Amino acid sequence: MSERKDRAVGKAGATAPATHSQPGEIDRFLGAAKQLAPLANGQAGRLVFALDATMSRQPTWDLACSLQARMFEVTSRTSESGGGLAVQLVYFRGIGECRASGWVGEPARLTGLMRGIACEGGQTQIARVLRHVRDEAKAVPVRAFVYVGDAMEEDVDALAALAGELGLRGIRGFVFQEGHDPAASGAFATIARLTGGAHARFDVNAPGSLLDLLRGAAAYAAGGREAMLRLAGSNTAVKGLIAAMDGGHR
Template identity: 50%
Template sequence: MAKTDDKRTSALTQKGETAPSESSDIAAFLDKVQNTPPQTDRGGRLIFALDATMSRQPTWDTACQLQAEMFQEAASIGGLKIKLVYFRGFGECKASRWFETGRDLAGVMGRITCQGGHTQIRKVLAAALSAAEKEKIAAVVYVGDCMEEDVDTLCDKAGQLGLLGVPMFLFQEGRDAVAERAFREIARLTNGAYCPFDAGAARQLAELLKAVAVYASGGRKALAAFERKGGQGARLLLEQLRDC
């Protein structure tokens, strides 16, 4: 699966900087997360969906570590439960039980290896719909790099998820144009948000993931408190990006 090669963005990333267009996307994403109405009655249930096809192998180990940090940050607030959904290989798509600790989830993720195959985002949306029909879900997070399915089918399921009041936050690795259009539309239909990230910007992705996890765990108040933290807080990251 080919990824868009943005030489300028890669060069900036190597220097520890962020491309202007990417800065704008991330700032807009964080603003959208903060302004999304909090689902305080949803018990902090978050579905975390991952593309585990072969094209994502180079960054898979790093992603596992970052995702563990996300869950640990949310665990400090309390009440967050996470269901892992991932697809890979030929028609394989699995959904886990609900995890209540970052350690347990990290252990499972550490045993997953990427396998070649096409995207199965339709199955991810179906799994999210199935879960949302049984219990209240605060949000769905999806991390992937491309889209090889019928976009209208995906949008139909995304619309159903939106009707159930479940926002979907999509993170795109790279700049595949087809995937970007699809992910942006899915975010719109679910009242969620979309944000691209570069494979070399690990800390950037970590902050974005933790911000969503904090939102799912405690709503807007918890996210605002998280952003007010110094150091690695999402608010500080947002200010730095706006200054770029």
């Protein structure tokens, strides 16, 4: 199976040029992505890791950079096939910029990509993220996606329709929210429910809260519900994700 190249995510999920971004920074991003080695095992569980990179997100972006590699720690013991975890980074920022990396199987390489990206002001582009996940799943099997954000400035009905498509494809959404913005809370909960996933809040000042949530999502992507159950143990955050998923199926 061939790996897809890094590209800008278009408004309908297709390749499109980015706008209002630093050419040097984008060139570095694409150059680094092209050097990523292809996955050795095509059976790796696939997780799209999407983040809001608008200006308000810089503290959480920095936190995600420091934590994302630790998502992979759980997969060696939770993967049902031994294939581990492959992650694709998706982010949006600025005026209409939304980009996706290739599939990455090495935490250090993904960390390097993330550290080269700075947040910029702009509005949310969650619909573009959801369309990208849908379209990516037409080319490779995607089991789940994570979305990390704090705001929602889009048409909720449109987001719900896209989430419903993902749910029908069996792609679970793990939507992790910083803060308590009511518009975001409602939309994020809807996306999680319609995909059969989970919505949870985290505190940027308590790194362990986001780490536990990311590990739970990674476990699901690598080995499904059984992997999450094995990870849960005394981990209340993962137990909460499982309970939310179960509640969404009622």
